[in-house]
Amino acid sequence: MRPMKHPLPTDIVLERVLYALSDPVRLDIVRRLDHLGEASCTALDCGRPKSTMSHHFRVLRDAGLIRTENDGATHINSLRRAEMDQLFPGLLTAILQAGRDGEGGSR
Amino acid sequence: MRPMKHPLPTDIVLERVLYALSDPVRLDIVRRLDHLGEASCTALDCGRPKSTMSHHFRVLRDAGLIRTENDGATHINSLRRAEMDQLFPGLLTAILQAGRDGEGGSR
DNA sequence: TCCATAGTTCGATATTTATCGAAATTACGC
DNA sequence: GCGTAATTTCGATAAATATCGAACTATGGA
Numbered sequence: 001m002r003p004m005k006h007p008l009p010t011d012i013v014l015e016r017v018l019y020a021l022s023d024p025v026r027l028d029i030v031r032r033l034d035h036l037g038e039a040s041c042t043a044l045d046c047g048r049p050k051s052t053m054s055h056h057f058r059v060l061r062d063a064g065l066i067r068t069e070n071d072g073a074t075h076i077n078s079l080r081r082a083e084m085d086q087l088f089p090g091l092l093t094a095i096l097q098a099g100r101d102g103e104g105g106s107r
Numbered sequence: 108m109r110p111m112k113h114p115l116p117t118d119i120v121l122e123r124v125l126y127a128l129s130d131p132v133r134l135d136i137v138r139r140l141d142h143l144g145e146a147s148c149t150a151l152d153c154g155r156p157k158s159t160m161s162h163h164f165r166v167l168r169d170a171g172l173i174r175t176e177n178d179g180a181t182h183i184n185s186l187r188r189a190e191m192d193q194l195f196p197g198l199l200t201a202i203l204q205a206g207r208d209g210e211g212g213s214r
Numbered sequence: 215t216c217c218a219t220a221g222t223t224c225g226a227t228a229t230t231t232a233t234c235g236a237a238a239t240t241a242c243g244c
Numbered sequence: 245g246c247g248t249a250a251t252t253t254c255g256a257t258a259a260a261t262a263t264c265g266a267a268c269t270a271t272g273g274a
Contacts, residue, residue, distance in 0.1 A: 014205050019129035022122050023262085041221065049264055054222055056262090073220050073271040088205040094197035098121050130232085148251065156234050161252055163232090180241040180250050 004061060004068045004075075009083050012064035017088065020063035021095060026056050030065060030079065034096050038078040111168060111175045111182075116190050119171035124195065127170035128202060133163050137172060137186065141203050145185040 021027050029044050036043075045053045057077065060066045064083065069076050084092045128134050136151050143150075152160045164184065167173045171190065175182050191199045 014202070015129050015131055015134060018125045018134075018202070022126035022129055024122055025262095027122060027125075042219090050221060051223085051265075052263055058222090059261095070221095070270095075221065088201060090197050090201035091205065094195060094201050095121070095125070098195040098198065132232090149249090157251060158235075158253085159233055162234095165252085166231095177240090177251095180248095182251065 003070065006061060006067055006080075007064045009064070009087060012083065012087055014088060016063040017065060017084075017091070020059050020065055023056070023059075025052075026060055027095075029056060029060065029077075031096060033066065033077060033079050034081075034092075038076050040074045040076060042074075044077070110177065113168060113174055113187075114171045116171070116194060119190065119194055121195060123170040124172060124191075124198070127166050127172055130163070130166075132159075133167055134202075136163060136167065136184075138203060140173065140184060140186050141188075141199075145183050147181045147183060149181070151184070 021030065025046075025048070028046070032044060033039060041050070041053055041057060057066070057068065057075075061068055064080060066077050067080050069078075079092070081092065128137065132153075132155070135153070139151060140146060148157070148160055148164060164173070164175065164182075168175055171187060173184050174187050175184050177183070186199070188199065
């Protein structure tokens, strides 16, 4: 299986990154990848059809947020944390941190 | 003129903020508001029709990113920096900072 | 080889959104 | 009150996008 296409750091643009993260499903994927380190596509679907998930993974991949490598029949996804941190310092941290407090913290 | 509607901090949601910032025109508006402090709508259009600009301001306002107050016939826009920083610490800073170096810096 | 598994690609459809012109709204100064 | 300036609202149109089922591709066995 030929490896998937990933944009070079040079081709990663902020607007696309923000757009990719503006969808609840994708933001959730990214949050969980951050938590898990890496995961297969199936491990991250939430009852949604595969085609839908595949679409979201593609948007994230094309934006430069995640890397998808194939390990046999399954695809392993992980955050491109290093590239992101270098290109947009603090961005991912701020986004992943957001909501972890305040938005329903106490009680 | 009745004041415009602005979401309460409670109603500001990350996804919408990211979405609002994923458009080049709007990102530019926010960048310049950050630089200028405040500005009228006309001061920020870039040759684009007013109706188009009005739309973008609305998206930014509805997302909670900017505040629009009326000073007579003109509307004064400014970033809701304090609210943003409180809700999503580091987010705006990271986004406004992004690209100020690296993405074509030296040469 | 045949099958089950993991994902992608293709098509179709329904929403959302960007863009812009024209008309409506509001405020100000004369 | 009137004309002008600043914006919003309306309506239409075109382009993106989300979602899902069905078909297709690749992999690793029994």
